[in-house]
Structures are given as C-alpha cells and as structure tokens.
Amino acid sequence: MHIDRLKYFLDLTKTFNYTETAEHFFTTQSNISKQIIALEKELNTLLFSRKNRAIQLTEGGKTLIPYAERILSDYSELQNALLPFNKDHLEQQLLKIAAIPVMVNYNIPGLIMEFHHKYPHIALDIRETESINILNELNQGLCDLAYMRLFDLNTHKYEKMTIEEDYFAAILPANHPLAKKEMLQLAQLKDEVFLQLDKNTQLFNLFNTLCEKEHFEPHIGYTGTHIYTILDFVSKGIGISIMMKNAVKSFSHPGIVIVPLNVTLKSELAFVRLKNAKHSPASNYFWRFLSHTLLSK
Missing domain, CATH: 3.40.190.290 (D-Maltodextrin-Binding Protein; domain 2)
Structure with missing residues (x-):
C-alpha cells in the first residue's frame, strides 16, 4: 500500500475537492484522481461517490478514515524508531531557517521545538530576517527554509507549507x-x-x-x-x-x-523552500514533519 495514497485520501475527505488537495501536495488534479482510483482498486472498495461533478464519502470511505489515520501515525513512529539506524543520522546535520520577526506571534517556536524533540540529531540555526530580504537569502543558499508572510508566491520556483x-x-x-x-x-x-x-x-x-x-x-x-x-x-x-x-x-x-x-x-504564514532543488536530509525531515503535522490537524 502506498503511504502517499492514504495522505491524499485523508486530505480529500476534508476538502472534497481534487484541485485543492492537489495544491496541498504540489501535484496535479489528475494525479490525485488516479491515486484515489488506484487505492479504491487496491482495497476493492468505492471510497467516494462521484455525482454531478461533486464527490461524497461512501460508507466504505468513512470506515477507512480511522484506519488510514492509524497507519500514517504508525508509519511516522516507525520512521522515528529507525532514525538512529539511518545513514543520514551518522553525522550531525544542520537546518538553517530564516524567519520573519513575528514568528513568535504564530507559535512557530513551539512547532520548531516539537520537531527538535523528534529529531534531536539535527542542529538548528534560526535567524530573524526582515520580509524584504528573506527570499533573497533563500535564493543565495543562506538558509534551507524560510518562514515568511506570503501574499503571492512564484509556485514554479518555490514550494510552501502554509501554517495559517x-x-x-x-x-x-x-x-x-x-x-x-x-x-x-x-x-x-x-x-x-x-x-x-x-x-x-x-x-x-x-x-x-x-x-x-x-x-x-x-x-x-x-x-x-x-x-x-x-x-x-x-x-x-x-x-x-x-x-x-x-x-x-x-x-x-x-x-x-x-x-x-x-x-x-x-x-499566508508559511514555510517556503526552493522547488526542484537538491535539499539536505535535514530539510527533507523538516518538510515531512510539517506535512504530517498539517495533515493531523
């Protein structure tokens, strides 16, 4: 079973909109549709009814929700349990985050501390940066991620995880x-x-x-x-x-x-990083942590 398919399924149970779910995972509407259909075939169960271009959960879909949540939670715990044996764990890693000064107003320190507890081998370098400079620092490689306020974003160049x-x-x-x-x-x-x-x-x-x-x-x-x-x-x-x-x-x-x-x-208050770039293991751990945290809300 593909873990990502369960993530798409759970998100779709909240949005009931293929396009919106696709945006959450930086993929296409057609890919989400294909993955949901593949999950239905794998489980031999219709999860969504599709009538008049609207989708609704079937009873089978409702039954799957708690099991999908449990599987994703167990998978996250499995990843954490195997972390000491992961080759990326052998060397201490550094995650550099540039953040706007108001991050404390949105409880971002609490979110980062939660990540630090889960991944204590990753050292953190967090610096406050004014909004007008933050994307330049990201482009120049001075930070791995940026926490910033967005009114618009070039989604061809950057990817984001919106917190609120x-x-x-x-x-x-x-x-x-x-x-x-x-x-x-x-x-x-x-x-x-x-x-x-x-x-x-x-x-x-x-x-x-x-x-x-x-x-x-x-x-x-x-x-x-x-x-x-x-x-x-x-x-x-x-x-x-x-x-x-x-x-x-x-x-x-x-x-x-x-x-x-x-x-x-x-x-939007969001974490942003370069799209289609080679990211460090630390950056990928944090991105995956954000994805799991937002899905569990």
Missing part, C-alpha cells in the same frame, strides 16, 4: 468612535494619523496600495520595526494602525481594539 492565514485589521484606541464596529472600510479611516511598520516589511507597500485603491493618501505619523511600540502609541491615542489581525492579537495589549477590515486580500 491572517487578515488585515484596524488597530484603534479603545475609546475611538469606531472601536465598537464589527468591520470597517479602509475609506472610513482616511482622515486618521497612521502608525505603521516600516519599509522593511511587506505591509508598508501593501498598506499604501490599499489606500490608493480607496483614492486617498494616508497621513503617516510614525514608522518603525516593533509592533509593541506601535500598539503602545495607539493605546495612548497618538494614531491608529493597519496590521494583520493575529499578529496583533497575540500581544493582548491593553487600551486597543482590533477591528477587521473589509479587505479581500489575506496573507
């Missing part, structure tokens, strides 16, 4: 007249003083682009590199800020209110 998504929000003083709104249009804030993260982050240029689309030029009263400083200024009524919701939420700063913006643009 985040959305634009207005950060207002608690006593602001609009603080009790459930959602805001950016144009409602055009007369405000904006306190923003600076040009070393992707957000600065994106913020200006969003303002251009709303036909106003923002009055920027402060730019800096530290979110907490900006939140402190906002809480004291010096101005407001446009940031990513979850990045701010993790600070639990008193005196501010986070109001979502009615903006369709969202960001």
Whole structure:
C-alpha cells in the first residue's frame, strides 16, 4: 500500500475537492484522481461517490478514515524508531531557517521545538530576517527554509507549507468612535494619523496600495520595526494602525481594539523552500514533519 495514497485520501475527505488537495501536495488534479482510483482498486472498495461533478464519502470511505489515520501515525513512529539506524543520522546535520520577526506571534517556536524533540540529531540555526530580504537569502543558499508572510508566491520556483492565514485589521484606541464596529472600510479611516511598520516589511507597500485603491493618501505619523511600540502609541491615542489581525492579537495589549477590515486580500504564514532543488536530509525531515503535522490537524 502506498503511504502517499492514504495522505491524499485523508486530505480529500476534508476538502472534497481534487484541485485543492492537489495544491496541498504540489501535484496535479489528475494525479490525485488516479491515486484515489488506484487505492479504491487496491482495497476493492468505492471510497467516494462521484455525482454531478461533486464527490461524497461512501460508507466504505468513512470506515477507512480511522484506519488510514492509524497507519500514517504508525508509519511516522516507525520512521522515528529507525532514525538512529539511518545513514543520514551518522553525522550531525544542520537546518538553517530564516524567519520573519513575528514568528513568535504564530507559535512557530513551539512547532520548531516539537520537531527538535523528534529529531534531536539535527542542529538548528534560526535567524530573524526582515520580509524584504528573506527570499533573497533563500535564493543565495543562506538558509534551507524560510518562514515568511506570503501574499503571492512564484509556485514554479518555490514550494510552501502554509501554517495559517491572517487578515488585515484596524488597530484603534479603545475609546475611538469606531472601536465598537464589527468591520470597517479602509475609506472610513482616511482622515486618521497612521502608525505603521516600516519599509522593511511587506505591509508598508501593501498598506499604501490599499489606500490608493480607496483614492486617498494616508497621513503617516510614525514608522518603525516593533509592533509593541506601535500598539503602545495607539493605546495612548497618538494614531491608529493597519496590521494583520493575529499578529496583533497575540500581544493582548491593553487600551486597543482590533477591528477587521473589509479587505479581500489575506496573507499566508508559511514555510517556503526552493522547488526542484537538491535539499539536505535535514530539510527533507523538516518538510515531512510539517506535512504530517498539517495533515493531523
């Protein structure tokens, strides 16, 4: 039995969409379809019913789910048990990760620590890097992987493992007249003083682009590199800020209110590496760890 087929099957039970599952595994829709059909033939069981271009789990498919999860879990444990005998284990390996400064806001240190416990023979070299430099470091081979915020990505050159998504929000003083709104249009804030993260982050240029689309030029009263400083200024009524919701939420700063913006643009927080490159064993271990972790969520 092919392990990958079980991975495709479990993902498809969540997406019910061949294209979306294919994107998760950086393969094609037709390949996912072929692998699912091959799994059905191997098990002599119809796993999905296909009617009117929609797919649904059959009773056989529902029965397979816990067994597939158990097999993948056992396979992961088997890989870990055999690790001391793996030829790659004979020499200590180094995994170099470049990460944006807000990684702690998304509990990435906890994820990396979990990996370190599973693969203690892999030494870690983690460096904070500003968003505008991070892909250059990856291209130059200065790191094996990058943890970064994505708004778009050249998927012909890079592959990614998305950890979570985040959305634009207005950060207002608690006593602001609009603080009790459930959602805001950016144009409602055009007369405000904006306190923003600076040009070393992707957000600065994106913020200006969003303002251009709303036909106003923002009055920027402060730019800096530290979110907490900006939140402190906002809480004291010096101005407001446009940031990513979850990045701010993790600070639990008193005196501010986070109001979502009615903006369709969202960001992904993802690990990225070069596509079709020769990766180190350490990089491949981490990539496989991420894949298994995300599937188990």
